[in-house]
Amino acid sequence: MSRSENPTVTIAPGVEMPLLGFGTWMATGEDARRALDTGYRHIDTATFYRNEDQIGRALRDSGLPRDEVFITTKLPQGNAGRERETIEASLEALGLDRVDLWLIHWPPGGRARPDVWQRFAEIAEAGLTRAIGVSNYDLAQVDEITEATGVAPAVDQIPWSPSLFDAEVADGLRTRGVTLEGYSPFKTANANDPVLTEIARRHGVTTHQVILRWHIDHGFVVIPKSSNRERIVSNFDVFGFELTADELARIDALGG
Ligand SMILES: NC(=O)c1ccc[n+]([C@@H]2O[C@H](COP(=O)([O-])OP(=O)(O)OC[C@H]3O[C@@H](n4cnc5c(N)ncnc54)[C@H](OP(=O)(O)O)[C@@H]3O)[C@@H](O)[C@H]2O)c1
Numbered sequence: 001m002s003r004s005e006n007p008t009v010t011i012a013p014g015v016e017m018p019l020l021g022f023g024t025w026m027a028t029g030e031d032a033r034r035a036l037d038t039g040y041r042h043i044d045t046a047t048f049y050r051n052e053d054q055i056g057r058a059l060r061d062s063g064l065p066r067d068e069v070f071i072t073t074k075l076p077q078g079n080a081g082r083e084r085e086t087i088e089a090s091l092e093a094l095g096l097d098r099v100d101l102w103l104i105h106w107p108p109g110g111r112a113r114p115d116v117w118q119r120f121a122e123i124a125e126a127g128l129t130r131a132i133g134v135s136n137y138d139l140a141q142v143d144e145i146t147e148a149t150g151v152a153p154a155v156d157q158i159p160w161s162p163s164l165f166d167a168e169v170a171d172g173l174r175t176r177g178v179t180l181e182g183y184s185p186f187k188t189a190n191a192n193d194p195v196l197t198e199i200a201r202r203h204g205v206t207t208h209q210v211i212l213r214w215h216i217d218h219g220f221v222v223i224p225k226s227s228n229r230e231r232i233v234s235n236f237d238v239f240g241f242e243l244t245a246d247e248l249a250r251i252d253a254l255g256g
Helices: 029-038 052-062 083-094 114-125 141-149 167-175 194-203 208-219 228-238 245-252
Strands: 008-012 015-018 041-044 069-076 099-102 129-135 155-159 177-185
Touching: 008 052, 008 129, 015 069, 015 099, 015 129, 015 208, 029 052, 029 167, 052 069, 052 083, 069 083, 083 114, 083 177, 099 114, 099 245, 114 129, 114 194, 129 141, 129 177, 141 167, 167 177, 194 245, 208 228, 208 245
Parallel strands: 041 069, 069 099, 099 129, 129 155, 155 177
Antiparallel strands: 008 015
16 A cells, blocks of 8 residues: 555645554564555554654665655653653654654643643754644543644644543534544444444455554544554555445444
8 A cells, every 4th residue: 555545634724644653652663664664654653662763664674755755752750840851861862853743641630730741842943853742631621732832733642442432522622723633442442333334344344454544534644553464454455445424423423
């Protein structure tokens, strides 16, 4: 599959994020390299995952031009107050001059922390990342940092799947201009759900592929992880079918 078949969303001026990426919590550099060879052009890592050096090596070994791969990493909440040294360590481990997206991994101590977000904005301004966002923030926390600094997060990375679908959250982020990036698409879903099974059968695909396609057809970013060769490939093989509006609505109804 070529990159052109993986749609993107514009998360900041001139910054295109592929809707389908590769998650790397508990994954290795070998897995990331396999993903890049398969056609993924977006990798999600974090300081907390302790694999940024492996991801960086996979990227270099792939031979792909740097600007063809979208790289996200994240500030651990315990590093709040040490933003600059944390991103510099990430860049060093990844072997990059800048990442594409840097996220606050969790609200530090459960709080929105506009002061941390202000420093994120300064680090973006300095060119160490092309875009900044948050993860595990609720709508009130998104509003708090946006109102305090005048800068909205490009992305909020949250647990998301058909079972977790919540129209209020999806619409709330959309109206704020914040891209919804879902994580743990499989761990939080029921792949044996009869609605998913029936729709999968109709399209001749797996329920896991239906879950990924549901994200893509809604414009949600999704970052499945796999360390299995066949599943890395099948999770990327979702560009040959589309869900109908009726199928999307039936899957949405699984939420809550
Ligand atoms: N921001 C945050 O706080 C946060 C939290 C959690 C995750 N994340 C990010 O989101 C990514 C994805 O979430 P996740 O790793 O928690 O879980 P996930 O992607 O929902 O699920 C991964 C699990 O599903 C299995 N799997 C993968 N493809 C499959 C398929 N086609 N059929 C059946 N099983 C399959 C994997 O096993 P195999 O490896 O054996 O295939 C693994 O056990 C993470 O890797 C990380 O990058 C972010």
